[in-house]
Amino acid sequence: MSIATHHLKLIIILAFLIHGEMVYAETGKxxxxxxxxxxxxxxxxxxxxxxxxxxxxxxxxxxxxxLPEFTPAMPLNETSHAWHHADEGLAITILEGPRSTKRMPAFKNILSREEVRKTIAYIKSLWSPRIIACQGPKHMRCM
Ligand code: HEC
Structure with missing residues (x-):
């Protein structure tokens, strides 16, 4: 392998790692x-x-x-499926509001991204370590 291809490979791996870190910042932690x-x-x-x-x-x-108008708010503790979503997915739902119902407002004009991140941190404090370890795309293999 030439030095150039070697460097290119490293750059691709690094870019992937940095991107992954941004998207799934705290998922599973x-x-x-x-x-x-x-x-x-x-x-x-x-x-x-x-x-x-x-x-x-x-x-x-x-x-x-x-009933769309009366959709009850599901639990956010580990008895429902909030933990099936990565942190980023939860953040999008909170910022944009869930697609399934208009009952929950979009919080993008109410909470900053940072505040949403903190709210998610609190929600995750309701989950056991086992569930946190299984959070996000991994949940299928953890059932
Ligand atoms: C007016 C009531 C209401 C408020 C206020 C509200 N929600 Fe919701 N939330 C809902 C409803 C209803 C759903 C969707 C239930 C469904 O689709 O079955 C939902 C869904 C969600 C989901 C998706 C969960 C999943 O398993 O897919 C998340 C995450 C969530 N809410 C977080 C929040 C957070 C965080 C706040 C506060 C910043 C909040 N909600 C405030 C009613 C509310």
């Missing part, structure tokens, strides 16, 4: 304790009204009935 404390305050102010204390969610309608 325990949240930063400082971010959790600040995230809890944000959660209580903006999310608790629907997702309830400790992220237990609202009661679901019987027989799996779904």
């Amino acid at each position: 325990a949240p930063d304790p400082g971010a959790v404390i600040q995230g809890k305050i944000l959660y209580e102010k903006y999310c608790l009204i629907c997702h309830q204390k400790d992220g237990v969610g609202e009661e679901q309608l019987p027989w799996g009935v779904r």
Whole structure:
């Protein structure tokens, strides 16, 4: 292998690593304790009204009935599937609002990206280490 191809390979690997780091910054990792404390305050102010204390969610309608206007807020603790999403996916849902319902507002004009990241840190503090390790695209292999 020539020096040039060797360097090119290194650059490609590096670019991949840096990109991966940006996109999945904390996916699969325990949240930063400082971010959790600040995230809890944000959660209580903006999310608790629907997702309830400790992220237990609202009661679901019987027989799996779904009405777009009344879609109950699912749990964000580990009993539902928030942990199937990588941090970036959760951030997009919070910033843009879920596609499934208009009931949850988009938070992009209310919370900064940094605040969203802290809110996600709090949500992740509700998950056990096993679930955190299985977060995101890996969840299929962890069931
Ligand atoms: C007005 C009620 C309401 C508020 C306030 C609200 N949500 Fe939601 N949230 C919902 C509903 C309803 C859904 C979608 C349920 C469905 O599609 O079954 C949802 C879905 C989500 C999801 C997707 C979970 C998944 O498993 O795919 C995330 C993440 C989420 N909310 C986080 C938040 C965060 C963080 C906040 C506060 C910044 C917040 N929500 C505030 C009602 C709310």
